[in-house]
Amino acid sequence: MKGFLEDANYSIGLLDEGMNIADVIDNYIYEHTLTGKNSFFIGDLGNLIKQHIHWQNVMAPIKPFYSLKCNSTPGVLEILSALGTGFACSNKTEMALVQDLGVSPENIIFTSPCKQASQIKYAAKIGVNILTCDNELELKKIARNHSNAKLLLHIATEDINGDEEMTMKFGTTLKNCRHLMECAKELNVQIVGVKFHVSNPCMESQAYKDAISDARCVFDMAEEFGFTLNMLNIGGGFTDHELDLEEINRVIIPLLGTYFPEESGVTVIAEPGCYYVSSAFTLAVNIFAKKAVQSGDRLLNKLEQTQNDEPVFFYYMNDGVYGSFGSKLSENLTTIPEVHKKYKEDEPLFASSLWGPSCDELDQIVESCLLPELNIGDWLLFDNMGSGSLGEQPAFNDFQRPPIYYVMSIRNWCEMQDAGFISDTLMKNFCFVPSCIQLSSEDGFSIAA
């Protein structure tokens, strides 16, 4: 698999004062309308800076290791490495991406619960030493393939509000930690800390209480074995709502103060993913087919029936679950898109159902929402599309990821520069986005008379 950076020649458009994201989206929609109406992403990298500053204000002592699986596109990685975050990688491709950026191996951790031997060897080769581990077979595999490994024992957390499937799969018990330490002693593998992951933190203060006190037990247990642990990884799962981070902070900081006071010398890290990238990306899709269905039609059996004889509209968009909406297959988030074209405030709204292009039952993006009547060729904008399909390489071979247009306001750029965050590599990728008409003509488009 080829690194994304190698073949992507990307640039970051700097937005002049007075120009905002909506203007940029207008420009690209105009351009794409002329060139085949393909879907595209706009990534506002300024948003990453905002999220980082907020993290530093609220979570200060906790160093973020950004989880690449959420979005490993080049603009995101370059901005985050310029900001100085660490990186949590789950495979070799991800490690290679950040290594190519010049991130030092101390700032990379290898956190997949199940690692291939060849990838452990790769980590050893490039000097990525911190790995997570939650079972004996994995420990033995690491011992064989990485002589300088420093392990974080991954302990399980209990998810009180359901979603058990996701949280109980990985992580081990306190009892088994003792066993793993015995094995590590025997195999001469170093253990340096503990990791846990709470998948739904804003609702889970009890999960943090349990996990942090459990982690303390593991630290104490380790002393009996002659290990000195000095790292605690509190995982990811943070949303990008400001209040949620503050909420988590209110729960965590006192717990850390109790169990891991500053004088204990323990470094606390986290693996935020969505938190950094979700809200930074918008996806624009085009409607290429449309069907009006009268209520009573059997197609409507799953939809709410409309009260009167109004039609329900089925719209088919040129991107779906086998493309940029891939995460919809596992999470059932319903995002109601914004209609790009202008419409009157009093325009009638109709029950509408939004589908991807595959004509497959699973390829439903929004089951039902109220929208003005749309036409073929109209555009829809989906917000918060930054985490999901932008992590891995496209899962389906014939799917070509839509282009990503990165932008940043001049104000954000100056902030970064003032803080000394602009590296030379980053510098060369910036370009100015001139006003709307110029952008189109520069790129060789002209308006047909």
Ligand SMILES: *Cc1c(COP(=O)(O)O)cnc(C)c1O
């Ligand atoms: C996905 C994942 C993260 C990041 O989760 P977010 O919800 O995006 O913060 C962190 N750690 C692990 C182990 C993960 O699997």
